[in-house]
Amino acid sequence: MTANTIQHHISDSLLMSYAAGSLPEAFSLVVAAHVSLCDECRAQLAAFEAVGGAVVEGEQASMSQGALDQCLARIEGPAPKGEPKPRRQGILPGPLAGYVGGDLSAVKWKQLAGGVRQAILPTAKGATARLLHIPAGAAVPDHGHRGLELTLVLQGAFRDDDGRYGPGDVEIAGEAVDHTPVAEAGADCICLAATDAPLRFRGLFPRLLQPLFRI
Numbered sequence: 001m002t003a004n005t006i007q008h009h010i011s012d013s014l015l016m017s018y019a020a021g022s023l024p025e026a027f028s029l030v031v032a033a034h035v036s037l038c039d040e041c042r043a044q045l046a047a048f049e050a051v052g053g054a055v056v057e058g059e060q061a062s063m064s065q066g067a068l069d070q071c072l073a074r075i076e077g078p079a080p081k082g083e084p085k086p087r088r089q090g091i092l093p094g095p096l097a098g099y100v101g102g103d104l105s106a107v108k109w110k111q112l113a114g115g116v117r118q119a120i121l122p123t124a125k126g127a128t129a130r131l132l133h134i135p136a137g138a139a140v141p142d143h144g145h146r147g148l149e150l151t152l153v154l155q156g157a158f159r160d161d162d163g164r165y166g167p168g169d170v171e172i173a174g175e176a177v178d179h180t181p182v183a184e185a186g187a188d189c190i191c192l193a194a195t196d197a198p199l200r201f202r203g204l205f206p207r208l209l210q211p212l213f214r215i
């Protein structure tokens, strides 16, 4: 996947937080998955990591060994160097394949409403990561956000008021965003979505189901 096909990228502030190891695991997973698909963000991340490393080297003289080790561990982030990179499995980027334990056929889907299915991935508390399967032409009910929502498209495409998101694209939706993502006709849309707070659904039915689906 090249920068030409990817239109929507991870923001610099998120890449910097990722490089510093300060993102919740669910958000780190989305960033790692996008970076594994996107040359542009991979290069940008490498630049931030280099800057972080230089800052640490400059501070070495005045830091205790313990503080230095902690700082280095933070900058190296969730995937310590030297570990083999997980391999891509079908449409699942390498970092995601490890969480699923295989390819798409290994995903244990649960029905939501309207034909939409989800699978919650095992990540640390603080934010939730889920795979979403939205049938072609179907919509995720109208909702707002109490925190941050990152959505990476793995297959198909969806549209909302902010644009069209195809494979590799990331939508970054904060508290100011209200949307009804609709999967394009043609292929079913499969996304990886991470949130750090419950969504704010407009409709009564999705609101009633919310606690059940942890969405």
Ligand code: ZN
Pocket (backbone or CB within 6 Å): 006, 008, 009, 010, 034, 038, 039, 040, 041, 042
């Ligand atoms: Zn990118």
Ligand code: ZN
Pocket (backbone or CB within 6 Å): 143, 144, 145, 149, 173, 179
């Ligand atoms: Zn949303």
